[in-house]
Amino acid sequence: MTRLTRRHFVFRAALLGIAGVAFTRAAQAAGSCVTPESESLRASLNYVGTAADPSVACARCAFFTADAAGGPCGTCQILGGPVDATGHCDSFSPPS
Numbered sequence: 001m002t003r004l005t006r007r008h009f010v011f012r013a014a015l016l017g018i019a020g021v022a023f024t025r026a027a028q029a030a031g032s033c034v035t036p037e038s039e040s041l042r043a044s045l046n047y048v049g050t051a052a053d054p055s056v057a058c059a060r061c062a063f064f065t066a067d068a069a070g071g072p073c074g075t076c077q078i079l080g081g082p083v084d085a086t087g088h089c090d091s092f093s094p095p096s
């Protein structure tokens, strides 16, 4: 069994940090509305980037706030981060 030295631990932590930044930048560059921090919640709520039925897309959800600059990513109160205006999840709620 390999013993993890402090140097290896710091090196691996640095690599993970670099990978996280690279993932976020790649997602932003690709125009996707993703944050690694919300991935497990997205999965548990069956979030998809494109709703099968546009009438229940995120843009029509009470928890959605559109991007002020008109970009494709708005903010979801439930997921606590960016989502596609065309997305959908199990917590969809029509505005009252």
Ligand code: SF4
Binding pocket: 047, 056, 057, 058, 059, 061, 062, 063, 064, 075, 076, 077, 078, 079, 083, 087, 088, 089, 090, 091, 092, 093
């Ligand atoms: S709760 Fe679900 S459907 Fe509503 S904005 Fe958030 S991700 Fe979209």
